[in-house]
Amino acid sequence: MRPTAAGVTRALGLVAVLAVVGLLPWLSGRDPALTVLRARSAEQEPTEEALHAVRRDLGLDAGPLSLLGDWAFGLLRGDLGTSWVSGTDVMPSVASGLQVSLGLMAAALGVAVLLAVALVAPVVVRGRGSAGAFAAMAAALPEFLLATVGLLVCGVWLGWLPTSGWQGPEHLVLPAVALGVPAGGLLGRLVADALPAVLEERWVELWRGAGVSRARVTAAALRRVLPPLVPQFGMVAVGLTGGAVAVETVFAVPGIGRTALGAARSQDLPLLQGAVLALLALGLVTGALAALVRRRLLGPALRDAGLALPPPRPVRAHPAVPAALAVVLLAAIGWGLLRDPYAVDTAVRLAPPSWANPLGTDGLGRDVLARLGHGAASTVGTATAVCLLSLAVGLALGFLPGAAAGAADIANALPPVIVGILVAAVAGPGTGGAALAVALVSWPPLAAHAAALVQEVRASAFLTAQRAIGASPLWILTRHVLPSVAAPVARHALLRLPGIALALASLGFLGLGAQPPAPEWGLLLDESRAYVERAPWAALAPAVALALLAGLAVSGAAYAQGRGARRAGRPPRRTVPAPRKEAADAVRGTAVGV
Structure with a gap:
């Protein structure tokens, strides 16, 4: 072969x-x-x-x-070398950290499944509807933000659960919830959004007319829904490996992600090699298992043909929602830009919010509002540059779908955090390295969208007529194909901008992005963890800003998709062609980040 x-x-x-x-x-x-x-x-x-x-x-x-x-x-030979710092073999350290991380990921996967079942259950009972904005918002929230908020509320304020360590089952709860909620929101949203359209297909009406029980119809509908979504489930599991780095860092869990981050900071390169290799192997094995499960679910008759789902119904969002979120964010950013983010006043260290400092001060007496505003400007600027680079790469690879598919599989197996650790080990931590790390893994959805549109446009009748009248390939490409593809993919890239900003913030939170004293949102959240019990407002300010950014990503994407659906009219009940299905899948994950 x-x-x-x-x-x-x-x-x-x-x-x-x-x-x-x-x-x-x-x-x-x-x-x-x-x-x-x-x-x-x-x-x-x-x-x-x-x-x-x-x-x-x-x-x-x-x-x-x-x-x-x-x-x-x-x-x-199974030899990963000797640690440069401790002088011990790397393999036992990697095996120990991997064992802890697998336990955490298994618990997080259990949380994700429970949340997904809770989101899908109302759709199964009613036979219509969708997971709604809650699932989209849960999927868009970054793990490090949920971990920090959970530590602050449940660990510090309420004292319900321990905030660090790995001594017993109670230490597993907060990390598993922080890691599992975004995954559960995405899983539930994918299934709940696809299920109503499947329940409207012709075969369901025939089964019900023949007296088949509701339980059997629902089970068959779920089996119909799952095969096209299994690759998305595999990407969710891969995302757990990246999210585990941040969650393990916040809660001081001795897992493989925290081991890799610590090795990168101490320049213990043999230990870093072993930890990154273990994380990469987890991602590749997960992807292979997802492909195997999909083939088994499809069966021999449909393995090569594949199986497309009817178009999902977009989450409805009123235009006032993204507008209100944008106004709040812009007001805080604009107010902060008028203030000095670097002015140090030790006399007002950790001061609570007041008229002089509306959001309080940090550990050096710097104005939190000022640092929030200036941090937004730099983060959004960097995210815009990454978005444009991803758009250019996605458009270019959209015309080479065969070559792009293999590279996309590798990029999808590497979360931004893992790539950020590698880039930081090579070039050192910094804004440029974080931007490069996110850009390296953010292009596959755009390339998939572009490839689907290119295939659709090239098969259209008007291009056949252009070839018949003697139009050159260059003329067809520049005057017809590229303009038809570039505009939708550019809108898709714009919708991914908040998710890219959140990915950059997560790298800053882990110390892999912007470095002190830069006022970057993820870095602000990381710095505030040292005194979160004394001055929680210093942590809440960037946390709320990041949550608003995630909400803006969700509501903006939902409004754009809903507007597109209204323009196109009511979607047909028949199964859409594969190119449109791939394009819909590419856009469907917009609000989840990169």
Whole structure:
């Protein structure tokens, strides 16, 4: 069997990622010998002789190819090397962290399933409706925000549950809820939005007319709904690996995500290699299992043909909702831009909200409102640049669907946090590195949307007429295909802008993005965790702003999709062609972020 273009690009992408992981000690641009020397003896003078001895011990003077080969051969033997900081084998640390993370992810998946069942149950009972705005909002909330709010409310204010550690089942509750709620919101929304249209199909009427019980009809409808949505479920599980990094950091859970982040900060590159490799393996295995489950659900007759769902009914949103959220955000940002975000006044450290400081002050006496306003300007500006870059890449790869599919599989298996850790290990933490990390994984939905539209436009009758009258391929491309594709994909990219901003904020929260004293929203939330018990307003201000941004993403996307549905008229009951189905799937995940 000849390899397809998607298979080749998938293999090349995987090899490239593994090569980057294996060459981290060489790509980092820093002298690993200095890191190891300081870890072994902080008092030893870093002379050239001492550094050369360390390089010789680590094999760093043999060159990048030898370094990559030694790492690959060790990997085949099950040897991940020795930690540069602790001097112990990496494998036990990775295995221990992976065991903790798998337990946390399993609990989070249980929370997600329970929430999804609660969202789907009313649709099953009534046979119509959708999951609504609550599910969309839950899916759009980032895990680090839910974790921080849960720690603040349930752990600090109410004292119901422990806020850190991993000693018993009670320590699992808050992390599992923070990690599982967004996943459950997305799962419930996907199934609940697709189920009513399936229940209106002709075969359901025939079954009911034949006296088939309601339970059997519902079970068959669920089986009809699940196969096209299983790849989306796989992406949800992959997202758990990225969200676990933030959640484990907030609650001090000794999982593989926190291990990877700590290794990146301490430049313990062997431990970082092992942790990232474990996270990458989790994502790839999850994707493979999702594909296998989908094939089993479809059965032999439909495996190659696939199965498309009727178009989902969009979440209804009144235009006043996104407008109101935008007004509140813009008012806070505009007011903050008029104030100085860097002015330090230690006399008013952690001061509560007042007329002088409407949102209080932080640990250095800086005005929280000012930092909120200036942080929004930089975050939105960076997100806009990332959005434009993703749009350009998506449009370009939309004309190469075979090659883009394989690369998209690898990009979908790498959450922004994991890519951010790799970029930070190579180039150091910073705004540019965070933007690059988000851009590397934010293009697949846009490319899928563009590819579906390109296929649809190329099959249209008016292009056949253009070819018949002798129009050149370049003329058809520039005057017909590209204009028909660029506008819808550009609107799709615009709807993804708040999600990209949230992804950048999550990297800033983990210390992988903007660095102090930059007033970035994720960084503000991270800084406020040190004194959240004494000054909760410093944490609530960026938390509320991020929640409003998530709400704006959801309501804006819902209003845009609803307006598009009204323009197109009532959707038909028949199954839509595959290109439109792929385009609908690409836009359906808009409010979930990248």
